[in-house]
Amino acid sequence: MSKNVTDEVKGDWDFLWKKYLASDSASEKQTIYYALGLIQDEDKLTDFSFLCLDAALVRPSDALYILGRSIAQTKMGRHVSWKFLKDNWGRLTEEFTDALFAVDATLPGFYLNFADQDTLDDIQLFFADRLDSLGPGRAAYESALQSIKGNIVWLEKHKSAVTESVK
Numbered sequence: 001m002s003k004n005v006t007d008e009v010k011g012d013w014d015f016l017w018k019k020y021l022a023s024d025s026a027s028e029k030q031t032i033y034y035a036l037g038l039i040q041d042e043d044k045l046t047d048f049s050f051l052c053l054d055a056a057l058v059r060p061s062d063a064l065y066i067l068g069r070s071i072a073q074t075k076m077g078r079h080v081s082w083k084f085l086k087d088n089w090g091r092l093t094e095e096f097t098d099a100l101f102a103v104d105a106t107l108p109g110f111y112l113n114f115a116d117q118d119t120l121d122d123i124q125l126f127f128a129d130r131l132d133s134l135g136p137g138r139a140a141y142e143s144a145l146q147s148i149k150g151n152i153v154w155l156e157k158h159k160s161a162v163t164e165s166v167k
Contacts, residue, residue, distance in 0.1 A: 068109030
């Protein structure tokens with residue numbers, strides 16, 4: 001991507017971020033934060049993740065959805081979101097305490113759509129000594145693991161067909 005296109009996309013992202021901050025409508029904010037999560041710029045997505053930790057900028061309940069759903073909705077975003085979760089686990093669990101796991105839909109959003117054994121192994125290793133801290137989120141975690149395993153099997157079974165169809 002050329003520098004001009006990249007600068008234009010970042011400018012659009014900044015425009016939407018200002019709209020998000022100025023909005024008083026929860027539904028408008030939701031539409032905007034899903035759009036913000038679509039940018040294909042790792043640094044911008046990482047910055048967005050850190051902005052979510054500032055309660056003066058993002059409501060904590062929105063922050064969890066942004067981190068686990070909005071940012072994680074693209075392939076690049078999934079990797080950014082998963083890395084952010086791992087790197088900031090202590091801070092996330094401290095700042096959001098029970099809220100992080102009260103929303104079963106949030107936690108798996110960080111890692112649900114992966115489809116490779118290496119990432120599955122990384123997720124299992126990361127949570128190996130944290131399972132007890134998941135509380136009610138543990139069932140969602142177990143379900144997400146099954147989904148990832150299913151994704152791996154499906155991809156292996158259909159890989160040649162998928163590769164052929166995108167040629």
